Amino acid sequence: MNRIGIIGVGYVGACTAFALINNINIDEIYLYDIKKDFLLAQKNDIEQAAMINKKITTVKMAELKDLLNCDIVINTASAKVLSADRLKELDNNKKIIFDIFSQFKGYQGIILNVTNPCDIVSKLIVDASEISPNKVIGTGTLLDSLRLKSTISSLYKVLPSEVEALAMGEHGANLFYAFSQTTIKGKPFFSYLKENNLNYDKELFNKEVMLAGSNIFSVKGRTEYGIANVTNFIVNALLKTIPTAIPLSAKDYYNDKLIYTSRLVLISNKGYLNDIKIVLSDEENAKLADIRAKQYAILYLN
Numbered sequence: 676m677n678r679i680g681i682i683g684v685g686y687v688g689a690c691t692a693f694a695l696i697n698n699i700n701i702d703e704i705y706l707y708d709i710k711k712d713f714l715l716a717q718k719n720d721i722e723q724a725a726m727i728n729k730k731i732t733t734v735k736m737a738e739l740k741d742l743l744n745c746d747i748v749i750n751t752a753s754a755k756v757l758s759a760d761r762l763k764e765l766d767n768n769k770k771i772i773f774d775i776f777s778q779f780k781g782y783q784g785i786i787l788n789v790t791n792p793c794d795i796v797s798k799l800i801v802d803a804s805e806i807s808p809n810k811v812i813g814t815g816t817l818l819d820s821l822r823l824k825s826t827i828s829s830l831y832k833v834l835p836s837e838v839e840a841l842a843m844g845e846h847g848a849n850l851f852y853a854f855s856q857t858t859i860k861g862k863p864f865f866s867y868l869k870e871n872n873l874n875y876d877k878e879l880f881n882k883e884v885m886l887a888g889s890n891i892f893s894v895k896g897r898t899e900y901g902i903a904n905v906t907n908f909i910v911n912a913l914l915k916t917i918p919t920a921i922p923l924s925a926k927d928y929y930n931d932k933l934i935y936t937s938r939l940v941l942i943s944n945k946g947y948l949n950d951i952k953i954v955l956s957d958e959e960n961a962k963l964a965d966i967r968a969k970q971y972a973i974l975y976l977n
């Protein structure tokens with residue numbers, strides 16, 4: 676019996692619940708939000724949607740204490756998102772995170788954080804809940820890696836399935852593309868471009884991928900489908916005993932202090948297991964070091 680809790684049933688939380696009712700691995704979904712009328716309406720809408728499926732997932736309204744019995748709790752609670760700049764959400768979301776996760780002390784399951792700024796909020800969840808950082812994961816740069824894959828596919832006219840792409844660092848503006856780990860048709864990214872007389876336009880890339888989220892946000896005032904499907908994918912990996920390698924936000928250390936950065940890591944039903952050993956270029960290593968230092972400053976020097 677797999678039970679998933681979702682905190683926050685706004686655009687991202689509800690869309691994630693919608694993805695999960697169509698996930699054959701999930702038996703029960705527990706929804707929690709501070710706005711009770713809205714929670715009831717979202718629960719009813721999603722529950723009714725589930726009725727057409729052969730396997731009908733149970734969808735329930737929950738109190739926070741009910742979520743302690745879930746295998747995985749997904750966090751999407753946030754103050755109203757006013758800007759595509761994820762870091763601007765930190766001040767408003769800090770208190771929300773502490774209020775919720777101080778009630779998770781002793782929780783035995785895994786927390787999957789979506790709320791922005793995703794990497795920093797994942798670290799704040801560990802502080803508030805006092806659970807092992809191995810059991811707190813952020814969706815991190817999986818979505819950014821997929822946006823990179825999509826951009827490479829359309830710019831170089833190859834199938835998305837022929838592209839492996841990796842974005843690292845932090846979800847949002849503070850990320851970098853690990854082209855050393857990126858391949859097209861199994862060939863290293865830059866070798867493929869050279870062999871096929873193709874150009875790499877750094878500015879165009881940055882514009883296309885970095886703005887992939889904010890271009891949607893500027894029109895819709897939110898993004899939800901991409902992240903919901905990404906979250907559903909990570910949930911499946913967190914239910915399995917066999918480890919899966921995914922770029923996401925996991926525990927890291929800087930000056931011996933806990934921080935969260937997005938790297939290629941192995942996860943399973945035990946949570947974060949270890950990093951995949953990859954050889955980054957000197958430039959990429961320097962970028963990761965810079966991101967670690969910047970996050971450390973935000974968390975410990977302010």
Ligand SMILES: NC(=O)c1ccc[n+]([C@@H]2O[C@H](COP(=O)([O-])OP(=O)(O)OC[C@H]3O[C@@H](n4cnc5c(N)ncnc54)[C@H](O)[C@@H]3O)[C@@H](O)[C@H]2O)c1
Nearest residue numbers: 683684685686687688708709752753789790791793897902
């Ligand atoms: N990690 C990613 O890749 C990614 C992608 C898209 C959005 N996001 C983030 O996801 C978060 C949610 O976005 P959204 O568009 O769904 O926002 P939203 O405003 O639609 O939903 C947020 C929900 O949280 C609820 N909430 C607020 N305080 C709460 C509390 N104390 N307890 C329980 N619920 C509470 C609100 O009532 C609301 O329903 C934002 O931080 C957004 O930036 C992350």
